[in-house]
Every structure is written in C-alpha cells, then in structure tokens.
Amino acid sequence: MLVLFETPAGFALFKVLDEGKLSKVEDLSKEFTTSDSAGKVVKLKAFSKFENTSEALSAATLLIDSKPSKGLCKFLKSHCDGETLGVADSKLGNAIKEKLPIECVHNNVVMELMRGLRSQLTELISGLATQDFAPMSLGLSHSLSRYKLKFSPDKVDTMIVQAIGLLGDLDKELNTYAMRVREWYGWHFPELAKIVQDNILYAKAVKLMGDRVNAAKLDFSEILTEDVEAELKEAAMISMGTEDEYHCPESYGSGWRTCWSRLIAHGGSLLNLAKQPGSTVQILGAEKALFRALKTKHATPKYGLLYHASLIGQAAPKHKGKIARSLASKVSLAIRYDALGDGQDNTMGLENRIKLEARLRALEGKELSKSAGSAKGKPKIEVYHPSADAVLGHDENEEQNISIDGPSQTTEAEKKKEKKKEKPVDAEDNVVSTVDADIGEPKETDTKEKKKKKKKKKL
Template identity: 35%
Template sequence: MYLLYESASGYGLLETVGIDEISQNVDAVQESVVDFNRFGQIVNLTAFKPFESAADALEQCNAVSEGILTQELQSFLELNLPKVKPGKKVKYSVGVSEPKLGSAILEATGIPCVSNNYVLEFLRGVRLHFRLFIRELKEGDLEKAQLGLGHSYSRSKVKFNVNRVDNMIIQSICLLDTLDKDVNTFCMRVREWYSWHFPELVKIVNDNYNYAKVARFVKDKSKLDDDAIPALTEIVGDEDKAREVVEAAKASMGQDISPIDLINIENFALRVVELSEYRKQLHAYLVTKMQDVAPNLAALIGEMVGARLISHAGSLTNLAKYPASTVQILGAEKALFRALKTKGNTPKYGLIFHSSFIGRATARNKGRISRYLANKCSIASRIDCFSEVNTSIFGEKLREQVEERLEFYDKGVAPRKNVDVMKDAMKLAEDGKTDVTMEDAEAEPVKLENGEKKKKKKKKEAEEAAMDVETPVAETDGEKIKKKKKKEKEEKGKEDTDVVVVSTPVENGKKKKKKDKTVTTEPVEAVQENGGKKKRKHAEVPEAQVVEEAETPQKKKKEKKKKTAS
C-alpha cells in the first residue's frame, strides 16, 4: 500500500513495507507511530514533488480540500506508482486522507484508493516525522511553509475583505445598547447618592450627563457662591439655571456629608461622565463604519436601525439573502410565533419600527409603509453587499421613493416609477458623483422631474380636455343622427298617411281598403317648389288634409247605407 501525503511544501508518496493490512489494527499502528526508528522501517519515502510557489501551494491545497484531482497530482501519481499492464488487476492501493479525492483518483486513473482509520493513523505518523523523511529541508522551512499556507488558505476560505467588516458593526451596536443601559443605571445611582446632600439639584438639572458634571463640580454645596456661576453656565448652558443652582444651594434642605463620601461620589460621577463621552465616540465610530460598510442602507433607514438589522441578521450577507417579508418582521420573532400559536394577527413590523417613516405614517398606513420600507431595505442591503462601488446614491434615491410613497398615502400624489429612479441613480453613479449630499441629490433631479411632471400633466390635461370636448360632440352627432333617423321614419310614416285611401265597391257584403302609394298630394309639391323648408311645413299641412280626406269617404259610405236602408 502507498500513502499520499499533501504537505505545505509539496506532495509526498510513501510506501508501507512488511505489514499485513488484515492483521494490523489501529492500536498497533499508533504504537509504531511514536518512535521514528520503528516507523521508518515500516514506511519509506518513494517520491516527493515540491510546489513551485506559494500561489501554487494554495491552489493545490484548495483542490485537495474540494476533492479535485489536478493535472500535477495526476502526473505525479502516474509517474511514481508501479505501472500496470492493460487488462490486468491492480495489486496495490493508495491511502488518502480525503475520500472525495480518492474517488476522483479512481475515476481518472483507475487506481484503487483507501481512506479509513488505519490509513489516517499512518498519515498522522507521516505528518509527525515528515521533516525527517526529506533531508533537503532545513529546520524551520516546513514550519514557515505551513504558516504561510495556513494564512492564505484561511483568507481564501473566509474571503476576507476590508470594506465588508460587518463584525465591527455588530459588536459596536451591541456595546452601544449595553452602554445606554449602564449609563442610565449609573446616572440614577448618582442622583440618588448626591440627592442626600443636595436634593434640589434633581429638579433644576434634568439631563443625566449634565447632572453628573454639575455634581462633580459643586461637591460641597456650602462652598458654592456667585463666583461659580460662569463655570456652571458652561456646564448647564443656561445662566438662569446656573443662578438657580447657586440660590438652591444656599437654602438647601440636604444633610451635610463627609469628605470621604464626597470623594466617592465625585469618582463615580467622573466614571459616568467618561462613559457618556465614550458612548458619543462609539456612536460616531458606528456612523463612519456604516458609511464604509453599508452606505445605502444607512442613507435609507439610518445608521442605528441599519446596524441593528445587520446585528440581528448576523452579517450583511445574511441580511442581503433575506426576503423583504423577513426583513419586515426582523426582531419581532416572539410576537410572530405567539400569533401563529394563538392564530392571531401577525406583527406588521420589527426593528424597522424605529425608523422615522413608520412614525410619520398614519395608523392606517403603517403596515403599508413598513412593507414598502422593508422592500427598499432589502434592495439597499443587496447593493451594499454585492456592489463593488462604495456609494450611497442608491440609498438616497430609495429614501426619496419612500418619501414619495408617504405623500402618496397622505395626499394621493402619484410617485415616480422605480425604473426611472434607478436610471437616475445609475447615471449619478456612472458620473462618479459619490460625494453628493442628500440635499444636492434631492435638489437637481427632483426639480427636473417636477418640470417633466408638469409638462406631462399639461399634456395629459390637454388630451383629457380634448377627449372631453370630442366625446360630447360624438354624442351630439350620434343624437343628431338618431333624431334624423327618427324624423325620417316619422316623415315616412306621415308620407304614408298622406296617401289617399280609395274605397272599393262592396262585393259579397265585404269591405276592402287599399293604399295607393304612387299617388302623392299636390300641397307637398307646392311647398317644395316655393322652396324653402321641406320637412316641417309639408308635414303639418297634409295631416289636416288626410283627416278630411279620410273622413269624406266614410261620410259617403254612411250616406249610401242610409239610401239603401231607405
């Protein structure tokens, strides 16, 4: 059996001699590994191929860890292993540390590979005594190669990037939250402690930070006089409050306190002041770090809320992988699972509730704006994570979109399309305007777009007005056409009524009436010749004539009946 060992300096091929693989067990191999004199009789070095450079060593190491057979390793094995005639079975095997690499060697070369505890113990012994197998290596060369390869291999696996150190943001926001709690607790302790000596100071100075500074400055209230007003004014920021502190100290109801107690109170107040100042420094550091790591997310939702989202997700990459629905309820997991358990309403928002957009929205639109804001946060985090250019233009444009969405919910103003906004952002990013502030970014494009909107609105209003003008005309024309058709029908009916009814002689006691449509009345022709108005005059005149003409034959018939009856 042969052993393939991948060291930091090159590939080594070793042969095991004088062992029975079936009878040997792991314990026996472990005993033989400890002593090199005994282990050197079992294992002999067959061949060694050093790596050409550190980059080549890293490439080969990555290939071995992923189970890929490189061309160099394949040629090394084929050159140094015993050759087998075609059609004959291989009588040896190769022990490897990675099973995937063994399957790749078997598939490419047909050499059987073994990877078990028995082989791993042999490879452990080879690793322990490898420097003694290769006499060309000097003392310390192998350790240097291992150190360099270890650093480069770890860096390639972690994919270290200076501009994406989101771990600093996670630690900073956690420390900031802890400092807020601690500073508040310590300030309350200072208030309670110093109020025993100067209780009136609590009502005069409300701010915790200023209270600790005033307590440290005043110390013993009995020694406070009008000369301390300028110094108190610098601390408090108001001369009236400073005078009020001095007047309250003269008539204070607090008890006297010993110098040792004052020293302890002063030291503790100093700690509180230092913690508050460090908290401000940490906040400034977090803001600058967010501008470097996630500028678009910071421009959209703010540095603090963006840092909390990254911290809760675990990293910026994890946040970028989350869908918008997950970002929306990130931080409200307890409420979500409680709602699912009780079959109640699920929460509308999580950490993004601290954004100013949701606070400005009405109660009806809070859910809508939180969903829209989560969508934009997801887009901004993906741009920050996977973009090669460090710019905040996209975040500023996304913030403008959220502002427009708020106006749409409140006033009904139609927002711009996402395609147009992203085109503007791409133009600004391509022009290299990465130093544009929020006001500048909002000023120029919005004015242009408002001008375009006004033009579009004017065009739309003109088109709508034209449509409004055209549609009634079309309706009036249609009505006129309908009226004309009705009039023509009436005229035809009237013309039919203008026809003279001719009575036929009675045959066999039956009466028959026929209409002669070819005969027209003379008054109609007279009206047409006298010309003028064809329709209404000749329509009115024949009606009376028709009635008279229709009545005359009936009268004649009645007279005939009377005569015959007589």
C-alpha cells in the first residue's frame, strides 16, 4: 500500500512496510513518536519536486478543487502500477480513479497515517530540512492567497451589487426627507406644495424663505421662474397656514426641547402623555429595567428619557433621583397645560425651569434635613417611672380618672348595659329548654302542640 502526501516542495509517495500494524488504529500514533519507529512502518518510495513557485501554485490550486494536475498524474502513473493508493481527500481519489487505473482508499487508517507522516516529515524525506520547509510553506500560502483574491470570481460582482444597493438606499432616504420637508413646512405654508412641484426646488425655496412673511422681500429668480415666483409671493400673503412656532410652548419653554420631543414620541401623542402621572413620566423609556427590577426585587430605575435633560446631567449622582422626581412633576403639569389649556405663552415653563434650577442649587449647597420618619431621625421613647410623678406633683388617682380623649368609653358601655332589659321569651314562638337539677338533661316543650290544643278548645 502506498500513501500520497502533498508538501509545499512537491509530492511524496510512502510505502507501508508492515500492513499488519494498520489493524489497530488507536495504536498507530505510538509508532510515529520517534523517527526510528516511524521508519519501520513507512518508507519514502518516490518524490516529485516542484520546479518553481508557479508550478507549486497551480498544483495547490487544483488540489483545493480536488483535481489532480498533469505532473501528479504522470508521477502516479510511473510509480503506482498495481498498488493501492491512500489519499487524504476522497474527492481527489475519485478524480484519480477516473483518469488512472489506480485504486484509491480514504479511511481512518489513512488519516492516522497522514497525521504520523506530518509529525516526522523532515526525518522521513531526506534533503528536506526544517529550516527550508517553513519558508516554502509561507511562500506558497502567500502566493495562493494573492491568487485567490485576484482571480476569485465571487469578488468581481460584489462591488456592483453593493453599489446598486447603495443607490437604492440613497433614493429611499432622499424621498423620505423630501416628504418630511413638505409635510412639516406644509403646516406653515400649505399652498407652496402645489406651486413648486420639484423636491429640490421646494427645499431651496424653503431654505431661502424661512417664514412665509419674508417672501415678499426676497428674490427667487435664481431658483424659480418669474411666473412661479409671482404666484408664490401672492399665495404667501393670503396663506391659511399656522403661525405658531411651537405646538407645546410650556414644555418647550423649559429649554429641553429634544428631551420633551422624545417623551411625546414615546407616548404616541401629546394628549396620551398628558394622561400619565408624574411618576410614569419619570420612568418613561425605562420600562424593561422597571419590570426586571420588580421581577428580581431589586431597586427600580430613577429615570428614563428624562436622563437626557441637561438639569439631571448637571446634578451630582446622589441628587439625580431627587431632581428627576421634581422635574417629572413639573413636566407633567406643563404637558397637561399644553394639551388641555387655552394659553399660548410659555411663562409657566420658564417659571418651572427657574424653580428647578433653584432646587438644584439648594441640593448642591447643603444636604437636606433628616425627615422625622427616617430611621436615623426617629424620636427617642422614654421609659415611664412613677417616681417622676411625685416630683412633678401629679396624683395617680387623678390620672386614672382623667382621659386625654375625654370620658372613658368603658363607663358608657356599662351604663348602656344597665339600661338594657332582657326581653321575655315568648313560649309560643320559640322552643324553651329547662334544665332539671337532679338529672341534668334538658326538657323541651313544643309550641306547635299547644297551638293545636287552643284551636280545639275554640271549636
């Protein structure tokens, strides 16, 4: 049996000297622990050396695709007549069978032989030193990687696919931005959408004009034609669009517009957000952390989207929770005023901002006083001593008769019991039981029988 082994220097054929040792695969690795023991199992029969790097590269490229090169076919045809050939790749063995009349084998025994040959390769092949084998392996791997990157058919059309995808994404984004500009500016100047149809010209006109009141004083000749410019200026004078700069003046008046916008987006609408209490507004955006804390019985989060407010960012870590709680209450009031109020100014928002800033300065300046209900601030309970009453001149009898809350409730209950009289038991309506002192057993008289006797007497 012969074994084909591929190396960076060429192809090697090894002859198995003792095939009886191949019966036990688990013991085969012990035969290759040293070069002397490996020489008793296999022996080099022939070696086909590559003439240059290009030949080695072409042979390695074909082996990756499980195809034998012309040089390999000639080498096997001249040395493998009537022999069984062990190969490391089953697909390569099938290809060799198709081209040459050589029986190829691929099993666990062959793979174990390959592992042993690899460990003692420089000792079994004369003339192939370790210092020469490593540079050849490195050079062949570099050449193979450059060849695959340069000539790989999978990489040629990748850039085309990515470029087409990028163009599609850009078109989609531009259309989205154009729709947003038309929708948002349409609240202020809805007639402009019909006058200017092109998206780019529409964006340029909006950027130049800003407020529609400025349209009469501006020159649109570089952007629009004379007819379109005249129509735009005429429509700007009689436009039915809104003039409010902000729809939430109280909330935006506090100065953190991005944070409040995130709260409105998270709540779905301004009205939905106005229905939420301050405690809910405080932790909006931290729902997952809240439910996780409740499930694991850990501390609940102190803030959610409110963390992005600059006031909380300015506070010290130990004061962030207090500022978040105060801020959430003020935000809840401002949102309700914006959603349900009639005012259009931002005075309350500015006042709330000033109060919160003062609150932050107070917290940063000094610590809050301990509350009466805290563990550290609980009042001390003194033990009662009777001797203290004698010193103060108190009479124990007077203290027993006098109650702090007024007359004693037990005395009133006793008076009511004395006034109550027990009602006599009607023998005709109820069952009366008497106890015999001698026997100790109850004797019952039935009222129904007495009623029957009375009816008989009347008749």
